Amino acid sequence: MELDLAGAELKSVLNRLRRAQGQISGVIRMIEEGRDCEEVVTQLAAASRALDRAGFAIIATGLQQCLTDVEGGIRDGEDRDAMRARLEKLFLSLA
Template sequence: MDVRFEGDELKSVLNRLRRAQGQITGVIKMIEEGRDCEDVVTQLAAASRALDRAGFAIIATGLQQCLTDAGNGDGNGETTDEMKARLEKLFLSLA
């Protein structure tokens, strides 16, 4: 399954990933500087949320495209149950 992002979807996902990248860089720097544990954990939690949101956006877009493709008869030879199982596995990998 190829996920195709267009316009605002692509921009939104990339922004979330860049935000997470910056937050992780910040966490590394904070640890190296010996910053307060609470501040480090707060920043780490923010990075985790940003990654989760990006992952959910990617899966939601993929799910929408799969349903559209399946409705158009373009399921790449996959049954609906196989596609559902694969998407469920992907979704749960973020949980």
């Protein structure tokens, strides 16, 4: 299944990923500067949430596309149960 993110959805996901990228860079800088542990962990948690939200947005879009185009979401030789299991595994990878 190819990911086809429409304009607003794509922009939102990319913004979340860029925010996480900036937060991770900030965490690295904070550690190099010897900043307070609580501040570092707070920023690290924020980066983790941003990545999780981007992942969930991508999965939600993929699931929506599968629901509207079930045949398009099935790989060659794969039945619906196998597709469901594959999507469930993907979803749980972020849970």
